[in-house]
Amino acid sequence: MSTDLVEWLVEHEPEFRKSRLPSLYSDLAQQKSANADGFAANASAWQAALTRASLAGQLPTEQKIIIQTSARLLDALRSPQYGRPTGLGAVFDSAVHSGRFVDLKGFNAAEQSIYQKSWIPSPWAIIRWSLRQAGLLGRGSYDQDGGLKQGQLVVVEGLENLSSQLQSRVGPAVTDRIMSREAFAQLVSETEIGSLTTIEIETLLRFLSRDKYALTYDAHTVKFKARSSERPDLITQEDSTIASIKSLIASLEVQISAMTSRVATLQNTAQAAVQSKNKHAAMSALRSKKLAERNLQQRAATLNQLEEVYARIEQAADQVQVMQVMQSSAQALKSLNSRVGGVEAVDEIMDDLRMQMGQVDKVGQVISEPLDGKTVLDEGELDDEFEALEKEELARKEELQAEGTRAKLAALESAEKAAKQKASEAADRQTQDDALEAELSSSSQKLERMHLDDGQIHDETQRKEGTQLLAE
Incomplete structure (x- = not known):
């Protein structure tokens, strides 16, 4: 069993690699006074390892969110090479002081939440009363001459993990949030941690009710709070x-x-x-x-x-x-409408608003008037200036029209020149074609005459040759 647990820790815990085992299995109580930094690192590694092993069901007990501190645990953690861990009680003392573990008796007897400031002397410690219940203030600690005092410690990380999983599994309907204790235990067994003992179920219910305000419960019924509520309602018939x-x-x-x-x-x-x-x-x-x-x-x-x-x-x-x-919606609307004051109040406010807006317009008109109220504009000068502007605009338009006409005439002239040039080129091509045709006709006639002459010469030659043969 011990060899299996140590091998499991080496396999699943990054801080429990084999090269660190000599330091982790050294005298931790002596290391606490001789090397505070080294002890802090080793204590943190042991606390994380024990938490993970407990939630995974690897410790020598049926419980998962409650660690049983005893010689049996030391035997389970025995290493074939380094023996039992020495001074592990100092690690549990540190875990209790930091709030990672809480003594079971103090946890069950407390009426205040473990998250209340009155519980902790520092942001990382549990209330002094709980420490006294665990025997850590004035009456020793979990470290007993290198051994381990017998006790039960609640794993706070396991409670928080279960709290998140359970609240996410409960439906929003009223009937979904109400169940028997047996159904609650079945719901817990469906989480990653699995089934818990009766004592653990009671501890979990106390944590969810007192510390998380997630539910209320009695001897038979469990009722989760609504998601929109800060606290759960009391259980009714x-x-x-x-x-x-x-x-x-x-x-x-x-x-x-x-x-x-x-x-x-x-x-x-x-x-x-x-x-x-x-x-x-x-x-x-x-x-x-x-x-x-x-x-x-x-x-x-x-x-x-x-x-x-x-x-x-x-x-x-x-x-x-x-x-x-x-x-509640009707009450909210009623409250809002009462704050508005009714239709008459709204009409009065609107009338007042219109009047004030009119005052703003009047003030604006007064500000825009010239400082010398007697100054009068000469209407004749305004007419003359307007007439000059009209003449200027008319001249500008006439100039634009003239430019447009000139552009059109230039375009027409250009088109006529192009047409004449095309006609001239066409006439030249026709003259060239006629000359070529005449030349071809003359050449053809010459060839015909040459052909006739060749025929006559050939006939005369044949006639002479025939005569010569007859003479012979």
Whole structure:
């Protein structure tokens, strides 16, 4: 067991690499006075390792969020090479002072939250009263001559981890936030940490109620707060009824599942007895099957009725929640309207606003008037200046029109020149074509005459040759 735990720490804890084991397994109590920095580093590594191992269920106990300090823990941490860790009690003392671990007795007996300032002498320490309960102030510590005092320490990191997981798993509806203690324990078992013991469940409920204000609970019912509320509501009779119905429905579902399996098993048993021609065994199995089927039908009918009632309760609870929201909304509107003062007050304010805006306009007109109130503008001068501006504008327009006309004439002249040039080029090309055609015609006639002359010469030659042959 000890070898397995040490190997697990080496594998899962970065600070527990093999090169650091000699320092971690040295005399930590002596190191605390001789080398404060080294002790702080080793203590932090041990606290993180013990926390992780405890939440993972690797320590020699069934509990996960409560560490049992005893010689058994030292034996579990024994290294084959370095032996048991010496002075581990000093590490637990440091963890309690820093608030990472809290003594279980002090935790359960406290009425104030562990996060209240009155608990801590510094931002990283637990209340002195809790330390006295743990025997850390005035009555020694967890370190007993290198050994380890027997005790129980609550792992605060585990409680905070569970708090976050549970609140994220609870639905927003009223009926989702209400459950029995058994259902709460089942919800805890579905988290990463897994199932907890009865003592741990009680510790977790106390933490969620007193320190996190996440829920209220009694001997049978647990009620989470609404997400929009700062604190949970008290448990009512309706809440207890809802929790009981949910618990009974869950129980019936388990029973029906078991009965369904039993019916199937008895059916198989009867078939096997028939095949082996064992009538007595077959009849016995069939009788048991009939009784099981009857009980199954009764349980199924009861479950259907409870589910229908629960659906009605859910509907009524939602309606109550809607009505509460509507009522609070109406109160908010009423309060806002009372602050407005009604329609008459609004009309009066608007009239006053219009009057003040008119005053602003009047003041603006007065400011814009000339300082010499007797100054009068000469209307004739204004007419003459206006006429001059008109003449100037007319001249500018005429100049623009003249420029446009000149541009158009220039464009026409350019187009005419281009047309004439194209016509001249076309005439030149026609003259050249005519001359070429005449030249080709003359050449053709010469070739024809040459062809006729060649034919005559050829005929004369043939005639002379024929005559010569006859003479011979």
